[in-house]
Amino acid sequence: SDQRADCFVFDDSPYSRTGYKKTELAAKVFDHVSMTYKKGFRMMTMGWTDGSSFVPIASSLLSSKNDQNVIGTTKKINKRTIAAKRRIMARSKGTDVVIQLLDQALKAGLTAKYVMFDTWFSNPHQIVQISQRGLNVIAMVKKSSKITYEFEGKRMNVKQIFNACKKRRGRSRYLLSVPVKVGDPAKDGAQIDARIVCVRNR
Known part of the structure; x- marks a missing residue:
């Protein structure tokens, strides 16, 4: 019904790669669960839920902004292409990627009443940005x-x-x-x- 409390959910999880040296932009990323560095990516996932169903909407593999942590190969690609934009996103802050994915979902016509995430993404600037897009935030x-x-x-x-x-x-x-x-x-x-x-x- 229209009264259901539906929301967008954001979370990231480690995505390890065994052949990381030959994987483009693979990096040493910090796992906040085990409190250790792992070789691969952080998988940022955006989903929609109404409390009963969960539907994945978008995702992005996140590398590292620090060049010293990038251990995979890198390529030079025309900055005007979609491929280049995906690579730029991979090396962006997780909080910035949340806003990018959210804007893509809203532009595609997807709707929800709330945006929900954990403490890793909950800073005042992030909450204000999402509120300016007409969405309420639930976060630790x-x-x-x-x-x-x-x-x-x-x-x-x-x-x-x-x-x-x-x-x-x-x-x-x-x-x-x-x-x-x-x-x-x-x-x-x-x-x-x-x-x-x-x-x-x-």
Whole structure:
């Protein structure tokens, strides 16, 4: 129905290659699960889901921006070709690739109410960019002292916001649920309303 909560989902996973020396743009990429470097690519995948079904929409093999980490072969290709654009995307930041894939999906006429991803992609600039495309974001926020949000007129990180609020005790599933403003107009070009929610582990 039109009321279903459908969303675009982004995630990446290691894509190892055994013959990496002969594979174009194969690189040493960091696996955040095993916390080790692997030889191959990161497979960025974009999908659509309504909670019951999952449909892959687009994907991109990501190499490395660092020339020292690229261990596969490289080729010189006319920059005006699609092949060259795919190679440029492979060496772009994962957060930039998310926006590129999202724009391609929207241009093709695909729709969803939300965009969902994990902490690796959730920074204020990314959230603001997606919101400017008319989509809401559901993401785990990073526990970083460098990433701040505007809460009650002050710039605070997630830990400071949590400590400043009275924790909900008892059996309540939500330990914290407060409105904040995401983004810095000077850096991100805009600021949007959002809500930080802390859920009890079960």
